[in-house]
Amino acid sequence: MKERELSASTTRFLMQMQANELTEHLVYAKIANHMKNEHNKAVLLRISEEEMKHAKIWENITGQKAKPKKRKASWLHFLSYILGFTFVLKKMENGEDNASKGYSSLIDQLPEAQKIADDEKRHETELIAMLDEERLQYIGSMVLGLSDALVELSGTLAGLTFALQNTRLIALSGLITGISATLSMASSEYLSAKNSGDKNAAKSSMYTGIAYVFTVAFMVLPYLVFSSYVLALVVMMVTVVIIIMLFTYYTSVAKDLPFGKRFLEMAGISLTVAAISFCIGILVKKFLGIEI
Incomplete structure (x- = not known):
């Protein structure tokens, strides 16, 4: 030509x-x-x-x-x-x-x-x-596990940070709480899916549990790496924001959903709960007079 x-x-x-x-x-x-x-x-x-x-x-x-x-x-x-x-x-x-x-x-x-x-x-x-794709059918279960872990554990770790002021104790408490919550959340998702007639209740439960336990691991990790509980708290909260950002980006691309609004909403809830829990940790330590 x-x-x-x-x-x-x-x-x-x-x-x-x-x-x-x-x-x-x-x-x-x-x-x-x-x-x-x-x-x-x-x-x-x-x-x-x-x-x-x-x-x-x-x-x-x-x-x-x-x-x-x-x-x-x-x-x-x-x-x-x-x-x-x-x-x-x-x-x-x-x-x-x-x-x-x-x-x-x-x-x-x-x-x-x-x-x-x-x-x-x-x-x-x-x-x-x-x-x-199979995994997209269980995005709802993954969101449930992820969001619950982020909100619940970020609040728990923030509260424990000031109450205990010891990274090893905080990590131990966080792991125990996180693993227990993972089993509880996965079981609840299984029963809920089973009662609604979902033939893939076990898979829904698995995706919820996997999302939860990985989130727990990343959030507890700073308390195992750093000796300063303040630094560990800051890194943990940054990790929370990064996890929310990455997962929101993934779902926004795969499911054609808006990124900005969903990211701000999820990040806002998690950070607000963490701030409230941190304040509760201060009050509990002050009024109960517990020193560790």
């Missing part, structure tokens, strides 16, 4: 898009290879092939070859194991939204951009229709 006269900025953009199409081709293919659902696998492989066709179209126009970002493709493939393929595909889908807008601005100059933009929009529709 005869090369067209393209501006330097347009050529750079098309080369970037060409590399992105090749990278996404690799990611879709890699995720499809470990997909058990045959329908999902077929859809991903078809989209992977279309991404390659798009890259070839741009290659014919620019007359230059681009290389896929193999490290990025491998990283996204790895993340699909850790965070689930839904999260990774949603992130890629967001990128395709931006690519589609970029292609739309080139339609007058490059008619091929219209077909590619339409393909990207169709990818979004097909991806949304196909996404059915």
Whole structure:
């Protein structure tokens, strides 16, 4: 195909898009290879092939070859194991939204951009229709375990921090409370799901318990690492905010939910409860006259 006269900025953009199409081709293919659902696998492989066709179209126009970002493709493939393929595909889908807008601005100059933009929009529709990942079915159970652990244990640890003023005792008390609360919360979730007729009550309970116990471990850790109870408290509260931020970001991407409002709400509740509990710890120590 005869090369067209393209501006330097347009050529750079098309080369970037060409590399992105090749990278996404690799990611879709890699995720499809470990997909058990045959329908999902077929859809991903078809989209992977279309991404390659798009890259070839741009290659014919620019007359230059681009290389896929193999490290990025491998990283996204790895993340699909850790965070689930839904999260990774949603992130890629967001990128395709931006690519589609970029292609739309080139339609007058490059008619091929219209077909590619339409393909990207169709990818979004097909991806949304196909996404059915087990862990997302239990997001509610994970949120229950996470939020309960954050609110309950952050308050408990904050209260114990001033009342005991000993990081080892605080960590011991926090672990005992956290493990007991994990078993209690998981049991309650199981009974609740079972009574509502949920055939997967055991899995709901498992996801709730896992979210709870991991949250407990990260929150107690500062009291095992630092000897200063004040520093441990500060690090623990920072950890709480980071956990809330990461989990809220994950669910906002995977479930198409707003990030800012949900993050501020959850962080506000946890920090408020911790502040109140810290004050209660001061009052209890003062009025009971307990010295440890």
